[in-house]
Amino acid sequence: MSADRPQVVVVGGGFAGFHALRRLQRDLAPGTADLVLVNPTDYLLYSPLLPEVATGVVEARHVAVSLRRALPRVRLVLGRVEDVDLQGRAVRVARSARAGGSTTLRWDRLALAPGSVTRQPPVPGVPEHGRGLKTLVEAVFLRDHLLEQLDLADATPDTPAGRAERAARLTVVAVGAGYTGTEVVAQTQRWLRRIEGRWSRTRAQDVRWVLVDVAPAVLPELGAELGRRALALLRRRGVDVRLEVSVAHVDEEAVRLTDGTTVPTRTLLWGAGVVPNPLVGRLGLPLRRGRLVVEPDLSVPGAPHVWAAGDAAAVPDLALAEGPQGRSDTPPTAQHAQRQGVVMGRNIAASLTGGRARTYCHRDLGLVADLGGWDAVAKPLGIPLTGPLAKAVARGYHLYALPSTPNRVRVAADWLFQALLPPESTQLSVVRADDARVAVAQGLLPPQPSGPDVAGAAPRSPRPAPAGVDSLPHSL
Numbered sequence: 518m519s520a521d522r523p524q525v526v527v528v529g530g531g532f533a534g535f536h537a538l539r540r541l542q543r544d545l546a547p548g549t550a551d552l553v554l555v556n557p558t559d560y561l562l563y564s565p566l567l568p569e570v571a572t573g574v575v576e577a578r579h580v581a582v583s584l585r586r587a588l589p590r591v592r593l594v595l596g597r598v599e600d601v602d603l604q605g606r607a608v609r610v611a612r613s614a615r616a617g618g619s620t621t622l623r624w625d626r627l628a629l630a631p632g633s634v635t636r637q638p639p640v641p642g643v644p645e646h647g648r649g650l651k652t653l654v655e656a657v658f659l660r661d662h663l664l665e666q667l668d669l670a671d672a673t674p675d676t677p678a679g680r681a682e683r684a685a686r687l688t689v690v691a692v693g694a695g696y697t698g699t700e701v702v703a704q705t706q707r708w709l710r711r712i713e714g715r716w717s718r719t720r721a722q723d724v725r726w727v728l729v730d731v732a733p734a735v736l737p738e739l740g741a742e743l744g745r746r747a748l749a750l751l752r753r754r755g756v757d758v759r760l761e762v763s764v765a766h767v768d769e770e771a772v773r774l775t776d777g778t779t780v781p782t783r784t785l786l787w788g789a790g791v792v793p794n795p796l797v798g799r800l801g802l803p804l805r806r807g808r809l810v811v812e813p814d815l816s817v818p819g820a821p822h823v824w825a826a827g828d829a830a831a832v833p834d835l836a837l838a839e840g841p842q843g844r845s846d847t848p849p850t851a852q853h854a855q856r857q858g859v860v861m862g863r864n865i866a867a868s869l870t871g872g873r874a875r876t877y878c879h880r881d882l883g884l885v886a887d888l889g890g891w892d893a894v895a896k897p898l899g900i901p902l903t904g905p906l907a908k909a910v911a912r913g914y915h916l917y918a919l920p921s922t923p924n925r926v927r928v929a930a931d932w933l934f935q936a937l938l939p940p941e942s943t944q945l946s947v948v949r950a951d952d953a954r955v956a957v958a959q960g961l962l963p964p965q966p967s968g969p970d971v972a973g974a975a976p977r978s979p980r981p982a983p984a985g986v987d988s989l990p991h992s993l
Contacts, residue, residue: 523550523625525865526608528598528796530556530584532851533630533827533858535920538588540862550869552591553622555598555610559584562653563919565851566928568700568887570656572708573941577653579927582920594622598631601800603820626822626865629809630858631794633828633849635787642767647787648953650697657945658953659786663689663705664944666783667724671716685781687724690772692764694730695738697788699747700886702728706754707889712942726756727780730789731763736894738848738884743894743901750892791849793829805831805846813876815861824865826857826877835878851918853879885911 525541527534534554541552560581569575584593596610599619608627611619635649648662649655670686673679689705691698709721728751734741735748735758751758759776764785766773771781793807802820803810808831809817815832817823826832828849837845847853856879864874883897885907893907902910912932919925 522548523869524553524623525550525626525628525869526553526555526622526624527628527630528555528601528608529630529632529794529827529829530554530558530561530593531630531632531827532561532854533632533830533861534628535561535582535584535587536855536858537628537630537826537862537865538591539920540859541866542588542590544863544866545869547590550626552588553594553624554584554588554591555594555596555608555622556584557595557597557613559593559595561587561920563915563924564651565918566915567650567653567656568697568704569931570653571650571659571701572704572889573660574704574708574935575928575931577657579924579931580919581653582924587921594620596620598796601627601629601796603800603802603823606822626868627824628861628865629797629817629823629825629829630827630854630861631796631829632854633791633793634795636790636792637787638789640764640767643764643785643787646767646769647692647785649787650701651791654948655953658948658950659701661944661946661948662784662950662953663709664942665946667709667716667719668944670723671719681781684725685770686783687719688727688780688782689724689784689786690727690729690764690780690782691786691788692729693788693790694728694732694735694758694760695788695790696736696886698728698730698786699736699751700888701786701788702726702756703751703754703888703892705889706756707892708940711940715942722755727759727782728756729759729762729764729774731761733760735760736886739886739894739896740901743896743903746903747886747888747894750888791828797825797829808846813878814864814874815857815877816864816874822868824861826861827854830857832857832877835876836880847877847879848881850881850884852882855918885914887911 527538538552538554560583563580566575566580570577570580594610596612598608599611600609606624608622609619635651637644648659666686670683673683691702706726713721734744736744763775764772765775767785771779772785773779797809809825809829811817811825811830811832813833813835815824815826817825831846833844834847857877860875860877867874885895887893891905891908893911895902895907895910897910916925
């Protein structure tokens with residue numbers, strides 16, 4: 518780092534921030550500018566494969582792309598940006614819990630790509646008892662938690678009280694019938710069928726799955742026909758799908774729904790969408806539906822030398838015709854975040870070298886959803902697909918989109934081994950239960966300094982909860 522060179526600071530190492538820096542490394546000669554990335558973790562999380570991490574199909578580290586290896590010319594600062602001084606051109610970074618304290622970074626060019634966090638409506642009990650699926654911590658915890666609940670249910674005595682406790686432990690309530698909720702329910706149910714020999718008194722069919730959503734359809738992004746097929750598949754498998762229903766209250770022992778029913782459970786999976794990172798709301802800049810307003814070239818109006826992309830940016834969708842209500846914004850998907858990052862990096866480089874900025878325009882290539890086994894639904898280039906062909910499209914796209922050859926090889930090997938070998942069914946208990954609560958995992962609340970681990974192991978010191986990643990939906 519040199520005080521004589523301009524400094525480019527990128528906030529967020531998700532899809533948008535990562536691909537912006539890759540483009541900057543490509544377009545800027547060494548010594549042209551110093552590149553700095555602020556991110557809570559030292560990896561890019563390929564979040565579309567988190568359901569497969571939760572079911573043990575893919576090893577957790579194989580979906581984590583090393584930022585230091587992929588971005589060798591970038592200085593990585595581990596922490597979260599708390600405040601941005603647009604006039605003084607500086608950002609204040611809260612360091613990780615172990616490092617402690619904060620630091621201030623100057624910037625000459627600023628790229629905002631803090632991503633999104635799990636949506637938390639004002640429902641009592643959700644932040645304390647809900648479990649999301651947006652970070653590695655949450656995915657690893659969910660897998661161990663489900664195994665633990667089935668272990669405990671299998672050992673419950675056959676008494677009236679024991680049978681009630683067993684039923685609650687064998688019930689999973691998932692909120693959100695979009696990609697996260699639908700995929701994790703479908704894939705986890707299929708996985709439990711393959712490992713049910715682990716228990717002496719419990720079978721996969723004993724597990725009750727309740728999937729609820731306020732929307733009138735499952736996977737609405739894929740269209741009515743594919744949504745109906747996915748719904749029919751889930752119901753054939755025995756999933757209790759309740760549409761146009763939401764959650765009214767949650768406690769340690771039950772979930773009360775807005776249809777008036779109460780479901781005793783020890784597992785609430787919260788996948789009801791995402792919202793922009795709270796950082797953008799503290800900037801004092803114009804927002805649209807909670808996202809930072811940007812120009813078609815991703816520059817932020819009223820903030821010189823500032824750009825934004827990804828889930829936290831309201832990017833006009835130039836690929837669609839303007840409607841009566843004006844032009845819509847691009848949806849918060851990994852597909853758009855990745856491509857916006859490339860354009861953002863190119864335009865920042867152009868601002869430093871005298872080039873011309875380009876606008877962002879990308880036509881959606883389609884969406885995919887893996888439902889476990891050979892079941893999947895996909896809509897590449899608007900063509901609806903189901904079954905093994907859709908499965909091949911989904912996996913082929915994930916291998917293409919993973920921005921690291923070593924990670925691609927490892928994920929492909931995981932899929933091969935799962936096809937040839939018995940599935941993994943061990944419980945590692947490496948994540949504290951408190952770290953996987955929705956509010957903690959998204960960085961909205963600090964982790965507790967102590968407490969039992971998933972299976973009652975000795976307490977460990979708190980760790981920073983990964984966040985700042987971009988999208989979950991698996992768009993092509």
